[in-house]
Amino acid sequence: MNQLSVAIAGMTLVLAACKTAGSVPARDIPTAMNQAATALLQERLLHSTSIAVVYRGEEFILHRGELETGKSNPPDDATLYEIGSVSKTFAGLLLANAVLEGKATLDDPIQKYLPSAYPNLQSNGEPVRLRHLLTHTSGLPGMLPLQVNEVLKDFTEHATPAKLNAAYAGYGQQQFWQDLHAVSIQGPLGKDYAYSSAGTELVAHTLERIYGAPYESLLAEFLSREAGMRDTWLRLSAQDISRLAPGYHSDNPVITTPMPLLPWGAAGNLKATMPEMLKYLRLQLSAHPAVAESHKSLVRFEEDFRIGYFWNIGQNSQLGTHYVHHGGVPRAQSYAFIVPKYQLGVFIITNQSGDATAKAMEGALAHIFDVVESMQRR
Template identity: 60%
Template structure:
């Protein structure tokens, strides 16, 4: 089962996320704390890139107010050159949590309501965006319960069914060449909703793109400028881009798809880019971790469960909310994946801990290895807490 969250049709943000068996794979490590948390992070990063096909990794951590960034490995095979703080990474579906944050802000500003029919924000008639009279509402977009397809156009879902096929990036590029907002709305007219919205989880990047359109409508600004303005003002997060300029594109991380030894192309641009086209540096993501850990009204709202699927798994404003984990406590997480990178974000209030980890390789075992590394790091922090050690560098 693939764990590429931009494309996943499965209930959980990763098919491995609840498995304690992850600790047996890759970065197992010792639970005995070290004097230096930075050294622990460095060790976890070094062990992670020993996994097959992984070239490099960057990890950003905020622990009880202290920030740590580590880069390991070489971006390109046979070419010395590790990632740096200036490297611009494709963060894939972590982009959705940013969309959720903007939505939470819009709700608090009373610009929209979670129970609004999405058709209120669309031009033209969309009689198809309902099921037996029950419309798709904004809360359904945020919780992946709208019944909308994963991707539009729907033929992209066929290509992504075999994500690791080396032809996949090329075929995605062909599908999205010239595919903009007009084409999205054309295809949205043809969608068939086969179940009552709000009941069943069905991962949908289409829903996130539609959420971005709604935000543009209520704020009367294009999505990228709205996003960049909010995160810079509220989270001190700079350098975030959806459409990088020439200088920024030169800093975009090289990446590898599956077992292809040749670097692949970036994720093609989606109509709004809200579901998987955000690019950010690791220092920028560290500021996002700080923002999430600080709480505040917008973060608190975005972490509020909109639907509970079982006692251990809920969805907030695109955030996966996991409970019942004795080690981590209740935490908020998301996976991001595009054809040449995969990443994770974890917000763990139990330890006042935030983790962002990314690699420049994307295959069917990448998420598994990264989760093992993160679990090891959380175990190190838990051991540190148990012995009363601080967050020394």
């Protein structure tokens, strides 16, 4: 499934209702979550999932299945998951905060923040700007180094995780800057959608230049201060590695390796527990000024598809205006949905990653959305 398509679109059960237990949501939402998990785990290659829901101030977590088939090891609230490209929305949120603080503007040329001259980062005399990075309209390649883009064309091949590990072994910011000189921008800026994790990495660097601190520490400070999130990580300590969920790539029955570290990590390296993702959903449903800024539509591709600060903005009769992002690494896939119409936030993840995983999660989520919609009509 390509990125534009994704954007546009006998096991252990642990369920926790974190607030009022006797209300209608506490009766209906857990049932819908259980239905969603059941539907997802009927898929041949999927055997574990966790779901977090915030609905009208109430919070729920569900864990189902086994992280490893036959091991009776269900995920729990301490399990750390690789949330993949949902990480991008965190970088967008920090840049939205910087814009509100007057430290950057969306029309700033990215060259303003780079360590040396990059005359190649322009098209027909117009420079690549911050807004182009946020909306995947910069013309930058999907990944750096460039050979990774070829590797990902055969994503389901069993050798793909090992090839990714080899490409990123020793690949740091210095190599990224060297490779960036070889990039050629094609086409008009701000118009054509071309998903770029390389662009997200540049946003992380921009934040470092703005605040004079590493992106990792900027993120940790912001999340702790604004959302009480203290168990979300770009890199894991030795003591936390054991909490990282094992996962499976494509139809390979052998556990695969984690996503290798990117130069900054903003494009897809975050790991978080489900209680942490509940806090993130709650923040995204709040009136926080940086959240409101990050939800602004910056470019429209279709009547029902726009992009804000990395958030894909959808519009349909069931959910109204909603914000969604898919995350995928070689051994996990996830979705985050923010639905202001219903004061609803949903995060779902499974520790398997293949071509059909995203569609399976979308089908599972329909159970939750249908129940919430029906509750509004009562």
